[in-house]
Amino acid sequence: MDAYEPAAPRHVLILGGTTEARRLAAVLAERAPALRVTSSLAGRVAAPRLPAGEVRVGGFGGPEGLARWLREHAVDALIDATHPFAGTISSNAARAAATAHVPLLALRRPGWVPGEGDRWHPVGSLEEAAALLPSLGERIFLTTGRMGLAAFAHLTEPWFLVRSVDPPEAPHPPRMETLLARGPFTLDDERELLRRHRVDVLVTKDSGGTATAPKLTAAREAGIPVVIVRRPPPPPGVPVATDPDEAVAWLTGLAGEERT
Ligand code: NAP
Numbered sequence: 001m002d003a004y005e006p007a008a009p010r011h012v013l014i015l016g017g018t019t020e021a022r023r024l025a026a027v028l029a030e031r032a033p034a035l036r037v038t039s040s041l042a043g044r045v046a047a048p049r050l051p052a053g054e055v056r057v058g059g060f061g062g063p064e065g066l067a068r069w070l071r072e073h074a075v076d077a078l079i080d081a082t083h084p085f086a087g088t089i090s091s092n093a094a095r096a097a098a099t100a101h102v103p104l105l106a107l108r109r110p111g112w113v114p115g116e117g118d119r120w121h122p123v124g125s126l127e128e129a130a131a132l133l134p135s136l137g138e139r140i141f142l143t144t145g146r147m148g149l150a151a152f153a154h155l156t157e158p159w160f161l162v163r164s165v166d167p168p169e170a171p172h173p174p175r176m177e178t179l180l181a182r183g184p185f186t187l188d189d190e191r192e193l194l195r196r197h198r199v200d201v202l203v204t205k206d207s208g209g210t211a212t213a214p215k216l217t218a219a220r221e222a223g224i225p226v227v228i229v230r231r232p233p234p235p236p237g238v239p240v241a242t243d244p245d246e247a248v249a250w251l252t253g254l255a256g257e258e259r260t
Helices: 019-031 062-072 087-100 126-135 146-152 187-196 214-222 244-259
Strands: 011-015 036-041 054-057 077-080 104-107 120-123 139-142 159-164 176-180 201-205 226-229
Touching: 011 019, 019 036, 019 104, 019 244, 062 087, 077 087, 077 244, 087 104, 104 244, 120 126, 126 146, 126 201, 126 226, 146 159, 187 214, 201 214
Parallel strands: 011 036, 011 077, 036 054, 077 104, 120 226, 139 159, 139 201, 159 176, 201 226
Antiparallel strands: none
16 A cells, blocks of 8 residues: 655545544555544544544534635545435535545545345335334334334334444334443354344344444344445445545545646
8 A cells, every 4th residue: 555645735624434434544544644634534433543643523504614614724625424324414424525626535435245144134214114113023122213213103012222432312212221332342242142032033223344344243143133224325426435445545546637
């Protein structure tokens, strides 16, 4: 991998909140110390893991606010490394980058692929997942995050084990136990969790990555069906990198373009 050596001081804004965003900030701090890197977090998690470099927290105020921030802080490259399901900020990033004439890259880890023995039920939304659940089981391990619990709130019969980083708020299903935890999770722990709580259905978003994948292996081994929410597509026309090294290569390419 080539080092990124900008001809002049530059400023990259990483829209973060993911493992990949933190990795990218760390890689840039190490390989391009002259580059100014700011990571932006939404502020949803009370005590987030902080990336290397500068960090700002909180919304920008829509695409116009983000475009203004890009201009006022002389950002010359924007990397949207938000979670694959954070659709609003990704579409805001595409609009703001076009308005402010700042090159934009999306950094998206690849989605998960089913293996032999998996019993996956892909769905398009949390609402579709909720509609399917009564036909699949009654002890449900819900790992889709605390923000979308309202979609399951009307399900009064099944019991839910909800795992999230911060405590969920109402509305949520009435029969619910909360497990506050932050990945990565081990296969042994996931096996034990499914067994101890007699889970018979797993619900997850197709987040991809390794940190939370062991639950899928544990479900496969136990023969448990998995309702998996498909990702929204990235905004059209935005180039996509699948790991931090590809993002560094994109930045290197931008520097080259400007020198020629
Ligand atoms: P979202 O629905 O796409 O975004 C809602 C609003 O939150 C945006 O319009 C923006 O506010 C603000 N925002 C989101 N990400 C931001 C960032 N990195 N920096 C500054 N403002 C941000 O997002 P979400 O699904 O609520 O996710 C919020 C954050 O949590 C994201 O950064 C994402 O990477 C992380 N995350 C999400 C999930 C998930 O499943 N959705 C899972 C893990 C982590 P303004 O319009 O005011 O700018």
